[in-house]
Amino acid sequence: MNQHPIIIKDSSLVRIKAEKACNCACSDLTVIESFPASHFEFSKLEVKLNPELHSMNLDGSNRVVYVTTSDCGTNSIVVMNDAAWNILIAFLRSEQNEIETDFHHWCRQWSEPVVTDFLARLVEMRFLYPSPRVHSSIVEQRDVLESWLHITDRCNLRCKYCFLPHLPVDMSIDTGLASIDSIFRSALAHEYHKIKIKYAGGEPLLRFPLILKLHEHTKRLGEFYNIEYDGIILSNGTLLTEEIIRNIRLHHLGLMVSLDG
Numbered sequence: 001m002n003q004h005p006i007i008i009k010d011s012s013l014v015r016i017k018a019e020k021a022c023n024c025a026c027s028d029l030t031v032i033e034s035f036p037a038s039h040f041e042f043s044k045l046e047v048k049l050n051p052e053l054h055s056m057n058l059d060g061s062n063r064v065v066y067v068t069t070s071d072c073g074t075n076s077i078v079v080m081n082d083a084a085w086n087i088l089i090a091f092l093r094s095e096q097n098e099i100e101t102d103f104h105h106w107c108r109q110w111s112e113p114v115v116t117d118f119l120a121r122l123v124e125m126r127f128l129y130p131s132p133r134v135h136s137s138i139v140e141q142r143d144v145l146e147s148w149l150h151i152t153d154r155c156n157l158r159c160k161y162c163f164l165p166h167l168p169v170d171m172s173i174d175t176g177l178a179s180i181d182s183i184f185r186s187a188l189a190h191e192y193h194k195i196k197i198k199y200a201g202g203e204p205l206l207r208f209p210l211i212l213k214l215h216e217h218t219k220r221l222g223e224f225y226n227i228e229y230d231g232i233i234l235s236n237g238t239l240l241t242e243e244i245i246r247n248i249r250l251h252h253l254g255l256m257v258s259l260d261g
């Protein structure tokens with residue numbers, strides 16, 4: 001019998017649990033705590049190979065495989081044998097029926113539990129991405145509508161890697177209020193119980209008075225419609241003063257300081 005697909009060395013899965021309090025830039029949609037094999041119904045599974053996947057041949061039969069992007073602190077770097085690699089790259093083919101044929105072939109070769117466990121691990125390590133249809137069966141139903149408001153394009157810093165053009169462009173109060181009204185319309189239409197708004201930039205603390213106005217407006221609407229609300233400022237932290245911190249506390253805003261842009 002051919003050798004089973006094996007992950008020989010797994011120095012990966014540096015997993016920072018995506019807690020509710022996590023307000024990083026990753027979308028909640030990417031959060032998969034685990035992907036137990038019991039959820040693995042291949043006939044319903046549509047998966048895609050992570051486009052950021054890379055590999056390096058080690059000694060002809062083993063490979064280092066890794067992804068260059070991460071979701072919520074999860075990275076995967078592993079060494080796998082040839083059988084494992086051949087299963088993984090089969091997903092380069094996009095046709096579902098071809099994968100299904102392969103799947104039955106693998107199951108005959110190594111048994112179904114071995115193959116499903118291995119595929120589940122590939123999903124956990126973000127090497128494979130299940131389709132939204134599969135996500136919905138394994139990810140807790142989300143009831144939080146999360147939105148970002150780009151308060152300003154301006155910033156007091158000039159990080160080399162910053163993707164913003166730093167134009168002197170600010171969000172107007174009218175645009176901000178209209179955006180929040182629109183977020184509530186969506187929340188009501190889709191029966192969300194909670195809204196989370198991230199006030200971002202540029203450096204949003206350059207427009208702190210605007211944030212406070214938008215925050216108060218959102219709180220009022222939340223109370224009126226009985227929709228919970230969390231407001232979070234995403235800042236580089238360099239403009240924080242005692243007065244701003246006092247106000248952030250007073251108005252029950254959240255603050256997330258990013259050290260790397």
Ligand code: SF4
Pocket residue numbers: 155156157158159161162163164201202203236260261
């Ligand atoms: S702090 Fe953020 S917005 Fe400002 S320059 Fe750096 S990366 Fe860009």
